[in-house]
Amino acid sequence: MRIASRTLVAVAVWAFSSFATLAGDLPAISSINGKISAEGGAFDDSGAGIALGTLGVPLGHYLGLQADGAIGTIDGETMGGGGVHLFTRDPSSYLFGIYGSYHTWDSIDIWRLAGEAELYLGRFTLSALAGYENVDVPSLSDGLEVLTTDDKHFFGQFDASYYVTDDLKLSAGYRYLNESSFGAASAEYLIRGFEVPVSLFARGYYGDGDYNAVTGGLKIYFSDDPNKSLIDRNRRDDPENYLPVFPKLATNASTPICKVGAPADQTSSSNCICPSGTVHAGGHPQFIPVLNRYFCGTPA
DSSP states (O other): HHHHHHHHHHHHHHHHHHHHHHHOOOSSSSSSSEEEEEEEEEEETTEEEEEEEEEEEEEEEEEEEEEEEEEETTTEEEEEEEEEEEEEEEEETTTEEEEEEEETTTTTTEEEEEEEEEEETTTTTEEEEEEEEEEEOOSSSSTEEEEEOOOOEEEEEEEEEEETTTTTTEEEEEEEEEEEEEEEEEEEEEEOOSSOOOOEEEEEEEESTEEEEEEEEEEEESSSSSSSOOOHHHHHHHOOOOOOEEEEEEEHOOOOOOHHHTTTEESSSSBBBOOSTTTBTTTTEETTTTTEEEEESOOO
């Protein structure tokens, strides 16, 4: 893992420096800018509400820095996180950068280090984020032992976006998160003509493990030009906010309640917690070598 991470960083820094020398006449970020958004919906049939914010700052002509933040709740559990982008960009053709983030939800901590890239082809934008993530899982969840262990693995995502008009963007993509595959789709429409422009958006994820998420909300943009179009904001101001990333590991991580059989309360394995009313309630079933079975109660 350490060798892979160092290699990723070395390659990203080399490519980052190379792209910076090729940047065009337009600056990587037009000016200090930001956006805030609020959305709600469902993750795995659980209610969710999320607030996101970004702040983009130009670092000279060729470089830009963006800070991301998120706070909200999923399934009654508080979540939050932050991320940082350092990138170079030619708004007429590409973006290339380095990305790092931290997320937490239900005592699950996720650290990420990745490279990000965008390619601008007329009204099309191709974007990608790929790297390593480290998932730290608690030993207990709701008083039950967690079977899922800490993990380090590759993650990645890709999107293809098309601007139907300068203010309407449709996107479709692929996600590989927490070693599972997901499809993604989104739409955003910017309403101009106000002192502070507002957009309406919706997005959804569908994939492995009965994972589904559908959310919708609004964004408020801040920049030096309130009449700037959506396509210009996406390519000349802040790049995508990749927060939040909160896989519902807890729904699969907690040790299940044993399914026992009367009258002896035998179980098929020790990977469960004995139910109330049995001798070993709240603990793992006991193995009886003579019977070659696991029992939550006393063998008959």
